[in-house]
Amino acid sequence: MQAKDDDGVDARVRRRLRELRTQRGMTLDDVASRSSIDVSTLSRLESGKRRLALDHLPRLARALSVSTDELLREPEVDDPRVRGTAHTSHLITFWPLTGQGPAGGLHAYKIRISARRRTPPEQLPVHEGHDWMYVLSGRMRLLLGDRDFTIKPGEAVEFSTWTPHWFGTVDGPVEALALFGLHGERVHLHTDHK
Incomplete structure (x- = not known):
C-alpha cells in the first residue's frame, strides 16, 4: 500500500511541477538553476522516469516560489462551465x-x-x-x-x-x-x- 501512495505523491508532484513551471513561464533550465537540481534529473522527474526524493521537495518549492504544501496539493480543476450574460x-x-x-x-x-x-x-x-x-x-x-x-x-x-x-x-x-x-x-x- 505504501508504494501506491508514494506513486500518487510522485504523480501529483510531477503534475504540479509542470503546471506551476508553465504558469510561471519557466523552462526546465530555469527551475534547475534555482533548485540546484541537474536539468536532466528534473526532466526525468517531470516525465516520471525518476522517482522523487524527499530532499527535492523544498528545493523545487523554493525554485517555484511556493510552499512545499502548495507543491504537494492536488491541482485545482477549473470549472468548465462558460459563464456569461446574454x-x-x-x-x-x-x-x-x-x-x-x-x-x-x-x-x-x-x-x-x-x-x-x-x-x-x-x-x-x-x-x-x-x-x-x-x-x-x-x-x-x-x-x-x-x-x-x-x-x-x-x-x-x-x-x-x-x-x-x-x-x-x-x-x-x-x-x-x-x-x-x-x-x-x-x-x-x-x-x-x-
Whole structure:
C-alpha cells in the first residue's frame, strides 16, 4: 500500500511541477538553476522516469516560489462551465458559448433573432471576418450581396463578411448557433447597423 501512495505523491508532484513551471513561464533550465537540481534529473522527474526524493521537495518549492504544501496539493480543476450574460443588439440576443481565449480566435454564441428583425438596411454592412451559423429553429433570411437565401433548421451557412450581408427572419423568431471571429463579434455585438 505504501508504494501506491508514494506513486500518487510522485504523480501529483510531477503534475504540479509542470503546471506551476508553465504558469510561471519557466523552462526546465530555469527551475534547475534555482533548485540546484541537474536539468536532466528534473526532466526525468517531470516525465516520471525518476522517482522523487524527499530532499527535492523544498528545493523545487523554493525554485517555484511556493510552499512545499502548495507543491504537494492536488491541482485545482477549473470549472468548465462558460459563464456569461446574454447581450441584445439590433433585435438579436447573443448567449456566449465560449469563455475567454477561445481556440483560433473564434467566439461561439447561441443567438435568437427577434421576429421583428425583417427589414434589411438600405446598405448592407461589410467588415473584416468570417461568419458561420447553424439554424436550430425558425427560418432565417440571409442576404449576401445580390442574393437572397432562406436558411431552414438543420442548415448551416458560412461566408466572408467582406461580402455585403445581413440576416434576419422570414416569418417568426430564429434560434441558431453562430461562430464569429474577433472582428465579426465586435461588429455584431457592438455596432449601430440594423
